[in-house]
Amino acid sequence: MSDELFQKKAEFVSWCIEEYASSKSMNGRNVANMFSEKKALDFLSDHYEILHTQGKSYIIEAIEDFIKTGGEK
Secondary structure, three states, X not given: OOHHHHHHHHHHHHHHHHHHHHHOOOOHHXXXXXXXXXXXXXXXXXXXXXXXXXXXXXXXXXXXXXXXXXXXX
8 A cells, every 4th residue: 555545544534533523422532442443444444445435424324334233234
């Protein structure tokens, strides 16, 4: 992975943490810990190419679905 792509993914994941925290009235640190425990950080990084082109509501919903199902549908 190029340094540029790594940086973009890191910024996207950070944005997701903050937006999710804001939408759920949670602390960013708690959301980051939850995302780590639930493997949502990997989900966001692995699906960056698709997710970063979507709107905030879609991304928040995708994260919620992933956390609820553990990535299994």
